[in-house]
Amino acid sequence: MAKGNKEDISVSPQTMQRSKKNWNKKAIDYAWGYFMIAPTIIGLLILNIWPLIQTMYLSLCKLSGFGSAKFIGFDNYIKMFHDKELLKTILNTVEYTILSVPIAVVLSLILAVLLNTNIKYKFIYRTLYFIPVVSTPAAIAMVWKWLMNYDYGLINYILSIFKIDGPNWISDPKFALFSLVIVGVWSCLGYNMVILLAGLQEIPKTFYEAAEIDGAKSINKFFLITIPMVSPTLFFVVITTLMSSLQIFDLIFMMIGNTNPALPNVQSLVFLFYRYSFFISNKGYGSAIAILLFMIIMIFTLIQLLFQKKWVHYE
Amino acid sequence: MKNSDISEKITIHTILIVGSFIMVLPFIWMFLTSIKSLAVSMQIPPVIFPKEIIWKNYVDVWNKLPFSQFYINTILLVLFRVLFAITLCSMAAYSFARIKFPGRDLIFMIVLIQLMIPSQLFIIPQYLIVVKLAWLNTIKALVLPGIVNAFGTFLLRQFFLSLPAELEEAGILDGCNRWQLYWKIMMPLAKSGLVALSIFTAIYAWKDLLWPLVVNMSIEKMPLSAGLANLQGQYTTNYPQLMAGSIFAITPMIILFFFFQKQFIQGIATTGSKN
Numbered sequence: 172m173a174k175g176n177k178e179d180i181s182v183s184p185q186t187m188q189r190s191k192k193n194w195n196k197k198a199i200d201y202a203w204g205y206f207m208i209a210p211t212i213i214g215l216l217i218l219n220i221w222p223l224i225q226t227m228y229l230s231l232c233k234l235s236g237f238g239s240a241k242f243i244g245f246d247n248y249i250k251m252f253h254d255k256e257l258l259k260t261i262l263n264t265v266e267y268t269i270l271s272v273p274i275a276v277v278l279s280l281i282l283a284v285l286l287n288t289n290i291k292y293k294f295i296y297r298t299l300y301f302i303p304v305v306s307t308p309a310a311i312a313m314v315w316k317w318l319m320n321y322d323y324g325l326i327n328y329i330l331s332i333f334k335i336d337g338p339n340w341i342s343d344p345k346f347a348l349f350s351l352v353i354v355g356v357w358s359c360l361g362y363n364m365v366i367l368l369a370g371l372q373e374i375p376k377t378f379y380e381a382a383e384i385d386g387a388k389s390i391n392k393f394f395l396i397t398i399p400m401v402s403p404t405l406f407f408v409v410i411t412t413l414m415s416s417l418q419i420f421d422l423i424f425m426m427i428g429n430t431n432p433a434l435p436n437v438q439s440l441v442f443l444f445y446r447y448s449f450f451i452s453n454k455g456y457g458s459a460i461a462i463l464l465f466m467i468i469m470i471f472t473l474i475q476l477l478f479q480k481k482w483v484h485y486e
Numbered sequence: 487m488k489n490s491d492i493s494e495k496i497t498i499h500t501i502l503i504v505g506s507f508i509m510v511l512p513f514i515w516m517f518l519t520s521i522k523s524l525a526v527s528m529q530i531p532p533v534i535f536p537k538e539i540i541w542k543n544y545v546d547v548w549n550k551l552p553f554s555q556f557y558i559n560t561i562l563l564v565l566f567r568v569l570f571a572i573t574l575c576s577m578a579a580y581s582f583a584r585i586k587f588p589g590r591d592l593i594f595m596i597v598l599i600q601l602m603i604p605s606q607l608f609i610i611p612q613y614l615i616v617v618k619l620a621w622l623n624t625i626k627a628l629v630l631p632g633i634v635n636a637f638g639t640f641l642l643r644q645f646f647l648s649l650p651a652e653l654e655e656a657g658i659l660d661g662c663n664r665w666q667l668y669w670k671i672m673m674p675l676a677k678s679g680l681v682a683l684s685i686f687t688a689i690y691a692w693k694d695l696l697w698p699l700v701v702n703m704s705i706e707k708m709p710l711s712a713g714l715a716n717l718q719g720q721y722t723t724n725y726p727q728l729m730a731g732s733i734f735a736i737t738p739m740i741i742l743f744f745f746f747q748k749q750f751i752q753g754i755a756t757t758g759s760k761n
Contacts, residue, residue: 201585207585207668210574210577211577211578212578212596214634215600216596217615218630218631220596222608222615223603223608223611226607285498290495294747300505302510305689305739307710307739309710309711309735310714310736313729313732314513314729318515322530357508357509365755365758366758408758420696421693425714425715448609448613461604461609462607464607465604
């Protein structure tokens with residue numbers, strides 16, 4: 172919390188005199204405080220806190236359709252250990268995340284560093300890289316599905332010019348996950364780049380000037396000044412990319428779809444959650460999957476927080 | 487300028503141009519496909535620029551699905567989410583940042599909890615609420631989870647904390663009450679924070695697919711994202727039409743982005759730095 176902020180203006184020394192009038196003033200202030208947070212807090216309690224408790228409870232229940240929930244203890248969780256499809260889904264989600272996060276972060280950092288140099292027409296590049304961020308993922312997924320089409324896709328055609336026999340990007344179980352990584356990384360580059368660029372611009376120019384006087388090369392400047400100075404922003408980008416990768420849904424829903432033979436090899440936890448909760452209508456198991464997803468996200472976040480001490484430098 | 491400087495600049499431009507090409511190519515291909523006939527779109531080798539431009543795909547898609555309704559639904563969804571975010575978040579954020587009432591930090595934990603937990607954990611109970619209220623297939627259902635916005639409350643709280651206290655003290659001397667301090671003094675100062683939050687909320691609502699799929703299965707009440715999913719479900723292989731539908735779905739936001747580029751980019755940068 173920010174120190175030195177005179178948040179409690181009303182309790183400055185003059186008003187501390189215990190006159191009844193001032194006490195009233197304070198009570199009115201409290202009342203305003205509660206009144207102004209009330210809509211948000213009531214909303215959060217109804218729409219988030221209560222649902223959270225309910226999801227935890229539902230994960231211990233058997234419930235199909237609109238019928239009432241029947242408490243079954245930890246059966247859903249026990250079932251998970253024998254559910255091969257679920258285990259494969261966890262692996263898919265983790266694999267997708269481990270592949271896409273480093274690629275996305277490194278590429279967006281390179282772009283941000285290049286855009287932070289003294290070149291012309293920066294804003295044009297920045298605009299072009301940002302377009303995917305404002306585009307509907309459903310549309311992005313469809314055009315990539317078309318570009319990656321085995322028979323008529325542009326990508327395989329370009330590969331064929333170089334005498335390469337392009338794979339079946341979407342339906343080949345060996346390639347489908349990789350294809351998702353390509354599209355996922357492509358979609359989030361602009362967002363990460365803009366945030367990193369803002370972080371880079373806060374590094375004082377004098378740091379680089381001093382290093383130049385000492386005769387530092389560009390590559391040294393990058394690792395000794397840029398990376399440490401931008402590390403808090405970089406950490407934020409890593410965490411947000413990680414979270415969104417673990418929660419991938421749209422691309423799988425739109426690019427792969429229910430009938431694709433590669434689905435078992437690429438479907439994510441959120442996709443399986445959606446299928447169980449709203450397709451198969453087994454909301455108890457669906458809730459258990461949501462809780463599992465949360466625990467996996469927590470594990471990844473904790474790992475990041477532990478590693479953070481090693482490379483993130485706060486001023 | 488030294489020679490090495492020039493060659494360095496040429497290298498940077500080359501990398502950035504190749505990158506830009508990769509970023510833009512899918513959109514160009516989307517458009518080029520949308521103006522081809524089905525037969526031309528499936529020729530090998532692919533036809534880059536069709537000899538005959540076919541606008542009919544746009545007409546056909548517009549007639550097959552209620553796109554005008556998709557637009558209205560999406561605009562309402564975005565509008566209400568942004569309105570709720572601006573009013574409720576700023577009120578709560580002001581209170582959390584500026585008024586020291588008992589239990590404040592404890593209550594703020596509720597905001598942090600929502601912020602840290604993935605939204606999937608709320609979806610089933612939220613869906614059950616919608617069912618109970620008989621709100622399935624309504625705009626209300628689309629807006630519902632976005633009425634309160636923990637991220638926005640957090641963002642604006644940081645923003646209010648960063649404003650100097652002197653600004654408010656003058657208002658207190660003038661006898662303003664809390665509401666006047668918030669509405670007349672702080673809100674105008676928080677404009678850039680509010681713009682950032684609006685843009686972030688709008689993009690998020692615009693792109694959301696899972697929630698609309700869950701609550702609005704009736705085609706008349708779908709936003710663009712779910713509408714596109716429906717289009718693909720019905721016409722799996724007619725890519726010229728699918729691409730025409732995609733162009734319909736992405737154009738409004740891209741036009742908005744071109745007009746308000748500075749605000750978009752600063753807004754996104756702010757959401758990054760405030761955390």
